[in-house]
Amino acid sequence: MELIDWAKLQEELLKAQIGVIRNYLRSAEPDEHTRKSSQGKGLSHIGIITDVLSVAGSPLHVSEIIRLVYEQHGITLDRESVVSALTKKVKKGVAFIRTGPNTFGLKET
Secondary structure, three states, X not given: OOHHHHHHHHHHHHHHHHHHHHHHHHHOXXXXXXXXXXXXXXXXXXXXXXXHHHHHOOOEEHHHXXXXXXXXXXXXXXHHHHHHHHHHHHHHOOOEEEEEOOEEEEOOO
16 A cells, blocks of 8 residues: 555544544534533533432432422423433333432432
């Protein structure tokens, strides 16, 4: 392989990498499901719920989670969506536990 061919190959590889990075950055931009926390970084609804449960230090009923999210972040969450999302996370064994009917906490790490 000649040096010119190698350089062209490297250029094409770098262009492809830049394209991937740009696509990632576009998809990572905040949308209507993401809000700014007090630290200035975007948080998803699940991230906000995680924060609320972390501060609470114990499992909370979904009604209390929704109330605290509204008080702390000014975001109104849909009850059924919260229960559905948390139930899916519990079933996958990811981050959350269910301690009672519609009562969720953070999984011990």
